[in-house]
Amino acid sequence: MKAIVLREHGGNDKLRLETEFPDPVAGPGEVVLRVGASSLNYHDVFTRRGMPGINLPFPVIIGLDVAGEIASVGPGVTDWQPGDRVLVDPIDRVNGGLVGETIHGGLAELCRVPEHQLIRLPEGVSYDEAAALPVAYGTALRMMNRVGQVAPGERVLILGASGGVGVCAVQLAKLAGAEVIACAGSAEKAERLRELGADHVILYTEEDFLTAIQQKFGKPARRRGAANRGGVDVVVNFTGGDTWVRSLRALRLGGRLLTCGATAGFDPKEDIRYIWTFELQIRGSNGWEREDLHELLDLVQRKRLRVLIDRKWPLAAGAQALASLENRQVTGKVLVGA
Template sequence: MRAVVLREHGGIEKLKYEASFPDPEIGEGDVLLRVRATSLNYHDVFTRRGMPGIKIPFPVIIGLDVAGEIVKVGPGVGDWKVGDRVLVDPLNRIEGGLMGETMNGGLAELCKARAHQLFRIPDNVSFEQAAALPVAYGTAYRMMTEIGQVKRGEKVLILGASGGVGVCCVQLAKIAGAYVIACAGTAEKGERLKALGADEVILYTQEDFLQVIRQRHGRPQRNRSMPDNGGVDVVVNFTGGDTWVKSLRALKLGGRILTCGATAGYDPAEDLRVIWTFELQVRGSNGWERSDISRLFELVSSGKLKALIDNVYPLEQAGEAMRVLEGRQVFGKIVVAP
């Protein structure tokens, strides 16, 4: 089969397109999929580069989010049949493992998965939309709803709002009835975020987002009795790096910061004084549950939530797709369609 293979860690050049990689062999409880769409995530970038403490079994086919059609079922698989349209939960929640990392993922014509990892794709949801959901949208859903508990009337500042997680956070905050302030790197992305529902946009490449928040929404106050306690209720920050302390300082008294990643650095400077002085809450969110994916399918199928696809690349151009993702030249999700 055709596949994009990683045989060692390094730059994008380490992703090699191979025309005759061995087909997967399935066994008890397995299904074989013809891959129709795989969306890329920043986790795929980290897998390619190499992550401390995580050993990758080379050669590996990356790509966590996989959607396709079943072409073969193994012994003991009773709930699925050839031709079913399915999405794979990247996490093997029974035996352990992660698609595109410890198991071969979706950057190939064929992919093996365990039957218990599958979701049925609704008829009115495309393969590309389905592939956009698990890692980015699933992570955003859990962070905004279960962990963050974003509520009607709250002011929510979202950093990295134009990426896969970010565009879902914007939509979920609006569904909850919040006032959304989205950070974007370009005016074009800003306009697209407004079209998506953002109430305000801050172009972080042109202005300091903390200063803008203070100018537009006031400075946080330590006195709860003050009628207008400035700042925002929630900051969504999955970038880390030098945005962390500024994010804390943008929060009002009792505000909460939500994090599910650290794409710009996992060991930022910290100012504990801000946390205790303003009684802030730091809430971490890690991944998604199967119920989150089911709820996302309901929202997309009903039209309440858009699975935004920036571009679809053929398998031969998977390296270019990753370059665009890594360069943050994306609005929504990047998909590879073998």
């Protein structure tokens, strides 16, 4: 079969299209999918580069998010049959492991997974929509709803709003009844975020987001009381790096900073004075649960949640697709497939 294969860590040139990679064969309790779509995430960039403490079983086919049609089933599989439309939960919650990292992923014509990782697709949800959900939208839903508990009337500032997690976070905050301030790097991205429901957009290439927040909503005050509404209630920051301290300073008294990653640096400068002085809450969120994916599929089926797809690349251009994500040239999700 054709597949985008990684045989050693390094730059994007290490991702190679191979046309005669061995076809997977379904073993006991497994199925083989004919891949309809696979979406890329920044985790795929880290997998290609190499991550401290994680040793991969090379060769590896990247692509955590996979949706497609079952092509064949292995011995003992009774609940699934060829032709079934499915989404794969990338996390193997029984045996451990992760699709696209320890298990061959979706940047291939075929993909083998254990049957317990399958979720049946509802009618009306396409492979493209489904493949965009688990890592980015699943992470966003858990962070915003389960951990962050975003509430009606709150002001929510979202950094990195034009990425996969960000575009979902914008929509979930609006569904919760919040006032959304989204940060974007271009006028084009800003317009797409407004289309998704963002009430305000800050172009961080033209103005500092902290200055913009303080000018619009006032500076946070340490005094308690209903009159103290300076700053925002929630900041969503999964970039880290040099945005961390400014995110703390944008929060009102008792505000919440939500984080689920650190794409711009995991060891930012810290100033804990803002945390104790303003009684801030730092809430970390890690991944998603199976019920989160079911909820997302339901939201998409009912047209409550839009899957924003930047572009779908052909399999042969899988390396270029990942480069577009790594270089932050996208709004929403990057897909690869037929």
